[in-house]
Amino acid sequence: MDESAFPSAVAPATFEQxxxxxxxxxxNLARWLMRHDHDAEDCVQEAFLRAYRAFDRFRGGDGRTWLLAIVRNVCYSRLRQKRLVEPPISFDEIEHSSSVATVESPWAHAAARELLPQAMDKLPDEAREILVLHEIEGCAYKEIAAILEVPIGTVMSRLARARLxxxxxxQLLLRKDLSHGL
Amino acid sequence: MDCDQPQAFRQAYADGELELGRLIEFEAHLQKCPACRADVEKIRAGRAALRASLPRYAAPARLTEKIRAALPITAQPRRNVTIKFWPYLGWATSLAAAVLFGLFIGLQRGQTSGLLDEALASHARSLMATHLMDVVSTDQHTVKPWFAGKTNFAPPVVDLSAEGFPLAGGRLDQLGPQPVAALVYARRKHFINLFVWPSTSGPLPEQSAETRGYHTLSWSQDGLNFIAVSEIPADELTAFVKAYRAQAH
Known part of the structure; x- marks a missing residue:
């Protein structure tokens, strides 16, 4: 028997599961945060390596939550390196005018679906990531709170503001789109 | 007054994320307020459109290969350790046992997860203001006879007020095609739905699960199947089930 075969066969088995x-x-999370195929792949690969090295600290429970928290950390440190000059403003601190709360539903327009990726692109990272976690990954508020390491109340208000x-x-993109069409 | 609830609150409601007390209050308000109902519908429609339109990027196959190829490299430090076969035999045996056990649970879960989901949905439905109880009574001698003419089995109705779970009432319900008795017990301001029906189509395995903050526990005893559902902490639900089983037996 290959001497090294046994331990590496036993230890990664649980990691794999x-x-x-x-x-x-x-x-998916990395791709939405990095907005680039190869950057996203690099981040995921690094996240898996970090997860593997830290796996003895994994206390069981939800592997997805644990992994996504690591993916997110890797992505943000890459993004920080890229944007040395512009430190991101926390989305929670951005003031929103009350008129945003009464925005008309854009879904009646057929173009809304096509413009959605562009609209997502315009969002701050924190807004985009919470929408990805909740609407695409279907994470519950509690899971998002664990991934982002913030209280559930913050998840609730951040998600609401991200959607608005x-x-x-x-709406802005639709308006532009419609005026171009004229 | 509830018309003033902020967007975040309404969205949390539409997401099914409100805690029970506020959920019940807001449901009661919605019954009376068409404007808020319309608003909630708008939120739901927007969320559905978003979910249908946002793409989920799948990991490219080459990434999977890269990850698999990269992982054993980090396992290298163990290489110089002398490996004796015998100590690992125990490990291998327990690993095999664990895998078999997992398979077994997985198979059983496949059969019962549908029922657990149904029980969960029914629990959530029952909390909508008026559907919780058909017979409202804290007295087991009122609740038990109420079921007598309505079911062809007698769900054990026991008094657990001393354990901190007073009886609140009961109702007839349905899990899948199966008519069931639902007993409602209270815990502080929360409720426990206990679904009971004859185990003619097979006993339920003992298992517990957690979904979106709700806990479910299932078991069988004396020819009846039971599923308990609540949003109270898992250890409290376990205590409830333990007390119920001891008295119902």
Missing amino acids: ALLPHQDAAY KLLGEL
Whole structure:
């Protein structure tokens, strides 16, 4: 028997069960945050390596939550390196005018669907990531709170504002789109 | 007054994320307020459109290969350790046992997860103001006979007020095609739905699960199947089930 075969066959087995099934979730989050295929792949690969090294600290439970928290950290440190000059403003601190709360629903327009990715692009990272976690990955508030390491109340208000902000951006794009069409 | 609830609150309601007390209050308000109902509908429609339109990027196959190829490299430090076969035999046996056990649970779960989901949905439905109880009574001698003419089995109705779970009432319900008795017990301001029906189509395995903050526990005893559902903490629900089983037996 190959001497090294046994331990590496035993240890990664649990790692594989707990984390490898969440590759798509990891890549999806990274892709939305990095907005670039190869950057996203690099981040996921690094996240898996970090997760593997830190796996003895994994206390069981939800592997997806644990992995996504790592993916997010890797993505943000890459983004910080890229944007040395512009430190991101926390989305929670941005003031929103009350008129945003009464934004008209854009979904009646057929173009809304096509413009959605562009509208997502215009959002701050914190707004985009919470929409990805909740609307695409279907994470509950509690899971998002664990991934972002913030209280549930923050998840609730950040998600609400992210949705309104997205609707607002979508409206602006629609208006431009319609005026171009004339 | 509830018309003043902020967007975040309304969205949390539409997401099914409000805690029970506020959920019940807001449901009661919605019954009376068409404007808020319309607003909630608008939020739901917007969320549905968003979910239908946002793409989920799938990990490319080459990424999977890269990850698999990269991982054993970090396992290298163990290489120089002398490996004796015998100590690992125990490990291998327990690993195999664990895998078999997992398979077993997985198979059983496949059969019962549908029922657990149904029980969960029914629990959530029952909390909508008026559907919780058909017979409202804290007295087991009122609740038990109420079921007598309505079901062809007798759900054990026991008094658990001393354990901190006073009886609140009961109702007839349905899990899948199965008519069931639902007993409602209270815990502080929360409720526990206990679904009971004859185990003619097979006993339920003992298992617990957590979904979106709700806990479910299932078991069988004396020819009846039971599923308990609540949003109270898991250890409290376990205590409830333990007390119920001891008295119902």
